[in-house]
Structure formats: C-alpha cells, structure tokens
Amino acid sequence: MKVAVLLPCFNEEAAIAQTIAGFREHLPDATVYVFDNNSKDRTVEIAREHGAVTRSVPLQGKGNVVRRMFADIDADVYVMADGDLTYDPSAAPEMVRRLWDEQLDMVVGTRHHEEDEAYRGGHVLGNKAFTGLLAWLFGRSFSDIFSGYRAFSRRYAKSFPALSAGFETETEMSVHALELRMPVGEVATKYGARPDGSESKLNTFRDGWRILKTIGTLFRVEEPRAFYGTLAAAIQLTAIGLAIPLFITFFQTGLVPRLPTAVLVTGMTIVALLTFFAGLTLAAIKRARTETRRLAYLAQPAPGDETD
Template sequence: MPLKIAVIIPCYNEEVAIAQTVKDFAAALPEAKIYVYDNNSKDRTIEVARAAGAIVRSEHQQGKGNVVRRMLADVDADVYVLTDGDATYDAAAARDMIALLVNEELDMVVGSRKHTSDLAYRSGHQFGNKMLTTLLAQMFGNTFKDILSGYRIFSRRYAKSFPALTSGFEIETEMSVHSLELKMPVSEYETKYSERPEGSVSKLSTYRDGWRILMTMIKLYRVERPMLFFGMLAILLFILSIVLAIPLGITYFETGLVPRLPTAVLVTGLTILAGLCVFAGLILDTVVHGRREVRRLAYLSHRAPHQD
C-alpha cells in the first residue's frame, strides 16, 4: 500500500503567504493531504487557505505548541510533514526528506536551515539558535544542528507517542528532547530557508520566546534527568554549607565555643537540604524511568515507516 502522507501547517495571520505555502507543497507532494490549522487569525487566512485547496481546521488555544498537539492528535497518516505557513521552507525538499525517513526507517528528519539571504534568517535568531542548540547538546546529547527548525518529517510512531506538553514556540525543543530521550533514529537534511513574502511578519519574539525556550530546556532537564539536576543542586548546597562552616570550625577549635549560632543553624539546614535533594533525585529518577518505559511502549505500538 502507498504511504499516507499529511502536510500539517500551523498558521496565524498568514493571509499573504499561506496560499503560496499550500500550492508549493501540493505541487511537491500531489498525493498528500494538506491540512491548515488556523490559530485565531484575524485576517483572511482561513478563506485564502481553503481557496488554495487545503483542508482547514481551527485550534482556539493560542500558541504553536497547542496547534501542533491538536494536529498530531487529529490527523491520521503514515508520514507527517510539519511546516510553517510563511512560505520560507523549501517544499521541493519534502520528497527527499520523506525518502530519507522511509528508506532508513527513521522517526524524524529535521530540515536544517540554510538561509538564502540575511533577511531570511536574522542574525539574532541565528545566534540564539546556535547557543540553544549547543546548550541542548550539553544537557541531553545531540545530533541536531538546528533544534528550532519548524520543518520536520515525522513517522506515525513518533507523532502518536509525542505528548506535546508545551504551548508556544518552545515546541521544537520538546520535539528534539522527546526523540533523544527515547533514543529514536533521527536525521537532518539541509534545506533552503527563504525570505518571507512582503507583508508577512514573524510571530517569534527573539528575547521573550528565547527566554521561554531556555526555561523549557531547564524544565525538561529537571524532569528527564532528575538525579543529575538535584545532584548538582545538592553539591552546590553542600559546598555552601562547608564554606560557611569553616570559620565556625576554626573558632570552635580555638575557643571551644560556637558564638555564631544563626550561622551554625544555617549550615545545618543547608546540609539537610543537600541530603533531601539527593533523596528527591533518587526517587524521581525511578519515576522517570517508569514514565520512559510507558512512552517507549506507546512508541513501539506503531510500526516503522516503510513502503510496502
């Protein structure tokens, strides 16, 4: 049987670019169904997308993460092509990316962006992406060069095992961590990244959304690696308690007295907190192991993508 391919496009106020996006992907993948999920647009995005031939649906909870969660839950396909509705990603690359996914039985192929002009990929966004990608590699181990790309190909088993818990542009970070934590076979494919059509405006705020992505990475590290997270916190608390205790120890050995009682109480409290952090890390590590097994079983309940 031929593969069922779905192109899924989250969209907000993209009246200018959505028709071109739909037409480009329809030409590149004529056998695919193209879904546009509108996220409370205030312009004519819905009418334009429907006129271009897309299946249009709506998600009223604001935020890209909320839209992606709804799309992956509602749409049934063997292969999912996720792209933005701003006509910046190269639709012609989708065929090769799908072939890579199917031939190597991968679960995700990320379209690593190669910008064609400085206007397409602003220097601030490039720096932020590089910094966050490097940080993610240090925290989780990483094979990605572009963790914030919105152009991705998924297998069914990825789509139906991905919880999509974040609500905004941090969704791409969650996607990357999900694949790394379940040790899924993934790859990247370099694609052209073009300038937005005139009149189309980026919804990404460099500083606000960059901060949210950073906080998401820290939260995911705490959730997925609790022993390391709480272990480092315990070490910091214990070192602080030792630093504060040294003058107390010197005074005690010289005089036999502990004159600074509040500091002694603080040292005791910090030491107890360090011990509690260790035990919290051990307990949560067991919980996370069980959760990861459940997610892995949900992932394995679907077959790998392949052409019959």
C-alpha cells in the first residue's frame, strides 16, 4: 500500500517542521509532500530540510492546490492535512486503516477541540449551520464538512474534478462523495491551536459567503430538478396570488380593468413553465455527467484490492 501525505501550505514556517515530523512518526512508510502556495517565508526550505518532497502551486487558493495534489501524485491512499499543526497526526493511522480495511473512499477527521483559540465560536456555529444546510439540500451530510483532515482512496482522488479555487473545496469534496454515493467514514481527531507565528488564512465572512455560494451552485448543478422546480413553483404561486383579484373582478363585472397585471401574470406563468422544463432538461444532462464521473471512479481499483 502506497500512502502519500499531502500538506497544502502558505507561510507555515512556524509549524511545517513539526507537522512533517508528526506524520513521518505515525506513518513512517508514507511519502510526505508539501505543496507550497506562494509562501513568502522559509516554508519550502524548512520542508526540504525535514525530508518532505516539495511542489509549488502558483495559482493562489487551497482549491487550486488540491487540484494539483490529486492530479500529480499517484498513491493508493492520500492523507490530506493543513500544514499548520492544528491536526493531530496520531489519528492518521486509524484513518488509513479504516479506509483500507473497510474499502472506503473517504474518511473525514472530525475535529474536537479543547482550546478556545483552536476553533473560534463563530466558526463552530458556521460549521453547524452549513452542515445542516448541506444535509437538508442533499439528504445526508458529514459531522464536519469543513475539516481539512481527510484520507482518500485513489478512486476518489482520480475522479474528483476539483473545480473550486479556495477554502470552499472541502464543501465540494463532501458533495462529490454524496452525489456518487461513495462509502465514507469519520474518525474523531483532536484539533489544536496554531503555534506562535502561524496565522489563519480563513476570513469568516468572505470565505463564509464563498462557501454559501458554492453550496448554492452545487445544489443547482447537482439537483437541477429540485432547484428549478422550486424556483418554478415560487414564480407560479406568485403569479396565482396576483391573479386571484383579477379573477374575482372578472367574475363580478365581466371585465379585466388591470390589463398590465394580467399581462404580468401570463408572462410569469410562461416563465414558470420554461423554468420547470429547463430543470428537466438539465437533470438529463446531469445524469450523463454523473455517469461519466462514475465511470472515472470505477476505472480505479477499490481500496484493499491493490497489490501491497
């Protein structure tokens, strides 16, 4: 079994050495890769000094890094964690074991923190809200959809399109697994505070808004019948609400005095029908896209079936 530890990094010289050492201790047979995303400090130099294989990704953003990681590295199991020492390397062997022995495609390291500095209250609340939203929209979800600590099978890595550019990539990862009905699991792991000199790159409001837009886009793309059907129903119900007074007046007087409203209602009804049928058409296209992704997924052997 070939295991690759993938560490996306940006200005992590305060933490990268300990992060690499931790994963090399707990996964001694794994190759540790540091994917540097335009660091301005000594992250790359320190990573090389501690035995990691370094790669550079010029396009800024974690999603761009993930795209390169999965495209460039060939392994049986991929373990991804941020290079800021917040994730506990001792959980990695259990994540790899479960993925391999149970033939899972993704194992999420669900975060449990004991230090207030590790996980701000606003982030905890936002995580719960977005996790609930994802479960409501897609029928099921994970306990921690924003965790950056995950183990993947080769099947997952080579079928994941990685279209996002930034921190919304974790949401895209979760939806990809849900839409292809992949076997997944979760392992509880400690989440610690960053060491001195390491700063979070996550902006609560800016990245929260980007994540919300990503969820909306993924819902529109992955569930077009539900999205466009709901939109069509909302337009049609509004049109009916506007039409009720017109019908009452017509039955009482035989006249339609508010012609502009009647034209508006007619137009909204046409738009509702077009929206509904657009959803049906896009659902057929989405099915074809899902079949293509499924074939890419099936082209790779399942975890545990490869030759060690």
